[in-house]
Amino acid sequence: MSVKLVIGDFSKSSWSLRAWLVLVTADVSFETLQIKLEQSETRKRILEYSPSGKVPALLQDGIVINDSLAISEYIAETYPAANLWPQDSATRALARAAAAEMHSGFTHLRTQMSFGLNTGDTPESLTTETQEDIQRIFAIWNQLREVSGSKQFLCGDFGIVDAMFVPVVFRFRRYGVAVPARLQGYVENILAYAPVQEWLKLATQEA
Numbered sequence: 096m097s098v099k100l101v102i103g104d105f106s107k108s109s110w111s112l113r114a115w116l117v118l119v120t121a122d123v124s125f126e127t128l129q130i131k132l133e134q135s136e137t138r139k140r141i142l143e144y145s146p147s148g149k150v151p152a153l154l155q156d157g158i159v160i161n162d163s164l165a166i167s168e169y170i171a172e173t174y175p176a177a178n179l180w181p182q183d184s185a186t187r188a189l190a191r192a193a194a195a196e197m198h199s200g201f202t203h204l205r206t207q208m209s210f211g212l213n214t215g216d217t218p219e220s221l222t223t224e225t226q227e228d229i230q231r232i233f234a235i236w237n238q239l240r241e242v243s244g245s246k247q248f249l250c251g252d253f254g255i256v257d258a259m260f261v262p263v264v265f266r267f268r269r270y271g272v273a274v275p276a277r278l279q280g281y282v283e284n285i286l287a288y289a290p291v292q293e294w295l296k297l298a299t300q301e302a
């Protein structure tokens with residue numbers, strides 16, 4: 096069974112990062128196919144693999160799964176031993192809601208605090224809407240850690256919900272967002288997680 100993950104630049108593609116983290120966490124054996132974003136040929140090249148014109152896309156046995164969340168769900172189903180969602184159904188429902196909220200929302204944060212790992216631009220000052228997004232993210236993290244009782248990641252071991260928020264942790268670090276004391280351990284655990292370190296290394300090499 097050959098598995099390929101089509102991704103964008105390590106330094107630019109936060110959605111690729113999420114899917115890549117899920118595959119690496121589940122110990123999937125896969126090849127990475129990288130397409131540089133923001134080039135004249137980018138759209139044409141992505142469309143050779145992904146009909147949505149977006150990365151990431153997972154190619155396996157003749158099927159294409161585009162979208163980071165759909166890829167994550169597929170990997171969770173295919174590799175149940177990886178425990179990518181919490182075991183407890185109520186905690187799992189909350190983790191899914193948080194992942195979905197990240198996947199479909201926080202547009203102010205995503206627009207004002209761009210992901211670019213190798214660029215130095217910083218916003219003048221955060222808008223009220225971006226600050227509200229940040230507070231909402233802190234509330235989600237606190238709630239999940241309280242409900243799950245986890246001192247490690249949001250719901251115990253690193254899972255899909257954590258992968259969804261890794262780019263946010265990078266943004267907080269890059270833009271100097273003060274993280275409440277009770278969540279600092281979470282941010283440190285994310286930044287110390289070996290696959291996260293590996294992605295950061297690849298992004299630095301890309302520069």
Ligand SMILES: N[C@@H](CCC(=O)N[C@@H](CS)C(=O)NCC(=O)O)C(=O)O
Binds near residue numbers: 111161163
């Ligand atoms: N909802 C999609 C969003 C994917 C997305 O927006 N990907 C960006 C890169 S991070 C992309 O492919 N952009 C195409 C381009 O820049 O031409 C997902 O979760 O995978």
